[in-house]
Amino acid sequence: MKKMRILFKKDFLISRKEFNSLFSGIAFGLTSIIFYNLTIDLFMLDAKTILPGLLWITFLFCGILVTNKSFEQELDNGIIYALKILNVPFTLIAISKTTTNFLFILIIESVLLLAALLFFNIQIVDFRMILPIIIISLGMISLLTCLSPLSYKNQSGTFLTYIIVVPLLIPLLLAATRITFVLIGLIDVEQHWLLLGTLFSFWQTIMSIILFQFIIDE
Amino acid sequence: MNKAPILITSNLNKNFGNQPVLENINFEVKKGEKIALIGENGTGKTTLIKIISGLLKPTSGIVQIDECDMHNNNIEKPAIGICIDELMLEQRLSVFENLEFYAKLMPIKNPTNEIGKLLEIFACNHIVNAQIDLLSSGMQQRINLIRSLLNIKEQKILLLDEPTKNLDHNSKKTLMNKIFCKDDLTIIVATHDIDNISSWASKIIEIKNNKIEIKEI
Numbered sequence: 138m139k140k141m142r143i144l145f146k147k148d149f150l151i152s153r154k155e156f157n158s159l160f161s162g163i164a165f166g167l168t169s170i171i172f173y174n175l176t177i178d179l180f181m182l183d184a185k186t187i188l189p190g191l192l193w194i195t196f197l198f199c200g201i202l203v204t205n206k207s208f209e210q211e212l213d214n215g216i217i218y219a220l221k222i223l224n225v226p227f228t229l230i231a232i233s234k235t236t237t238n239f240l241f242i243l244i245i246e247s248v249l250l251l252a253a254l255l256f257f258n259i260q261i262v263d264f265r266m267i268l269p270i271i272i273i274s275l276g277m278i279s280l281l282t283c284l285s286p287l288s289y290k291n292q293s294g295t296f297l298t299y300i301i302v303v304p305l306l307i308p309l310l311l312a313a314t315r316i317t318f319v320l321i322g323l324i325d326v327e328q329h330w331l332l333l334g335t336l337f338s339f340w341q342t343i344m345s346i347i348l349f350q351f352i353i354d355e
Numbered sequence: 356m357n358k359a360p361i362l363i364t365s366n367l368n369k370n371f372g373n374q375p376v377l378e379n380i381n382f383e384v385k386k387g388e389k390i391a392l393i394g395e396n397g398t399g400k401t402t403l404i405k406i407i408s409g410l411l412k413p414t415s416g417i418v419q420i421d422e423c424d425m426h427n428n429n430i431e432k433p434a435i436g437i438c439i440d441e442l443m444l445e446q447r448l449s450v451f452e453n454l455e456f457y458a459k460l461m462p463i464k465n466p467t468n469e470i471g472k473l474l475e476i477f478a479c480n481h482i483v484n485a486q487i488d489l490l491s492s493g494m495q496q497r498i499n500l501i502r503s504l505l506n507i508k509e510q511k512i513l514l515l516d517e518p519t520k521n522l523d524h525n526s527k528k529t530l531m532n533k534i535f536c537k538d539d540l541t542i543i544v545a546t547h548d549i550d551n552i553s554s555w556a557s558k559i560i561e562i563k564n565n566k567i568e569i570k571e572i
Contacts, residue, residue: 143460214442215441218439218441218443222432
């Protein structure tokens with residue numbers, strides 16, 4: 138626990154000093170929402186039916202932006218070597234990075250969700266759905282974080298990462314979209330999507346953290 | 356008295372692809388010995404240092420430090436110090452934040468005190484709040500050395516790869532007079548600074564044609 142606290146403190150300190158990924162995530166997301174707002178004809182289409190899907194695709198790309206350079210310093214400067222010498226388990230490094238990235242994506246999602254509700258004049262109806270959405274975000278961000286060293290090191294790795302990540306995230310994104318429909322009052326609660334989203338998210342978080350040490354070792 | 360070896364390398368071989376870099380490396384280092392590892396560029400000094408530290412897997416062979424297999428991932432490794440090519444410092448954090456981060460991960464009783472002492476020895480007190488990426492390469496090297504020396508009392512062995520690179524004359528002198536000369540310190544230093552070796556080294560290991568030659572001083 139002590140090592141975990143120290144790692145998290147360091148990652149948090151860096152996050153406080155460098156907001157590049159947070160700002161680029163918010164900027165990209167806001168641009169997308171404004172673009173959707175300008176191009177979707179709200180007289181022809183009910184925004185409620187398409188906005189959740191568009192929002193989650195935007196969240197996914199914001200997540201990629203946030204996590205992409207998560208291990209830049211660790212890999213470029215050999216910090217990962219220093220931590221290995223100090224017997225720091227790689228799983229702790231993964232948990233710490235995932236936590237800071239998770240905080241970042243929550244901030245981005247909150248800003249974008251508020252912007253989307255404002256631009257499309259939609260209201261949150263079922264506040265109970267916020268917790269499952271947070272849990273799904275954790276699953277998405279943990280997978281993106283733990284696979285980011287693959288994409289960081291080489292170009293073919295980037296391609297490979299998206300081939301791995303996208304199919305793995307489809308069930309999560311589907312569940313997230315259905316839950317967001319409930320959030321804005323388009324449909325009633327669907328227990329099976331709630332269950333699938335939550336369980337899949339937890340499974341993905343655990344698997345990503347376990348896999349991380351093998352990715353780094355490679 | 357005949358001391359037990361701290362480091363044993365047995366039949367070490369390392370290939371990069373089909374290219375052999377190190378062949379049949381066998382040597383022992385006893386507590387307090389100071390080894391200068393020399394050889395021309397590209398002969399495998401850094402590779403050997405990385406293999407000894409457990410950071411790089413050998414193609415075959417065993418490295419043991421304090422009877423612990425350095426390439427067995429399932430066991431806790433003994434405390435060692437290492438300073439290699441990579442900076443091992445977080446560029447966006449200050450000198451103190453970096454050193455404090457590493458010191459807290461080590462079993463040191465009073466990290467702040469230890470950091471203060473080493474900053475004083477290497478005359479780095481005035482840059483304690485400076486961000487790493489704003490420092491000159493010489494200053495970064497000093498801080499990297501300080502990082503590798505933080506748990507020097509607990510270290511079984513200290514591995515340094517060209518530690519004098521980018522250092523000014525005074526810092527080189529400090530390193531040789533105040534660190535290398537500690538009696539109970541076991542070190543392996545990969546270096547091209549051959550002129551100064553005799554002032555601190557007890558043994559020279561030269562890598563030539565993928566093999567080692569050991570010379571007593």
